[in-house]
Amino acid sequence: MELEYRLLGPVEAWNGGMPVRLGGPKPRALLAVLLLRAGQVVPADALVDAVWGEEPPGTARALVQSYVSALRRALPREAGESIETRPPGYRLRPGAGLVDLVRFEELTAEGRRASAEGDHRAAARALREALALWRGPALGGVGGALRDEAVRLEEARQAALEERIGAELELTGREAELVTELTALVAAHPTREPLRGRLMLALYRLGRQADALR
DSSP, rough: OOEEEEOBBOOEEEEEEEEEEOSSHHHHHHHHHHTTTTSEEHHHHHHHHHTTTTTTTTTTTHHHHHHHHHHHHHSOOHHTTTTTEETTOOOOOOTEEEEHHHHHHHHHHHHHHHHHHTTTHHHHHHHHHHHOOOOTTBBBBBBTTTTHHHHHHHHHHHHHHHHHHHHTSTTTTTTHHHHHHHHHHHHOOOOOOOHHHHHHHHHHTOOOOOHOOO
């Protein structure tokens, strides 16, 4: 079984169905940055900023080096060797493992293509599969590090959710089920207008015009 990196929830790595011991929040944050920027050289200063924010310790650069060494030991050999030292920092070679975020992006793109082609059933299926990859808030377990990136990923999840519901609204017979889901979503995200619009449409199609207007 191939090595898996998981970012759509707590930051984890799994090898052969078993979790890899990555260490605490800071080495996990460092690994997440390298995964998010796979194939790019990430300067050591950028890693320090991502892991510690505005108040890094004086030993931060040495700690980055220590975390990288620990990750190389913890990961399977090929994956560990894929973390390369490249001045002025480090680079993670792509392809050393499966990344749930990459799969999510592939599936959402597939869903959008299907929707554009009018195949709403295929669009809904791909988007459901994409959303099933999420295990909780993105980049969990790394403390306050990567907050902005986590917000960006959450926005991508919300967009995929809205698109999935939109695709399912194009199919017949799902309105009652979608009303239940959308009512809860609108209560949880009252400022997201696409969710309100889809709830109104589902209610209207069920003949509940007064509820839709309200």
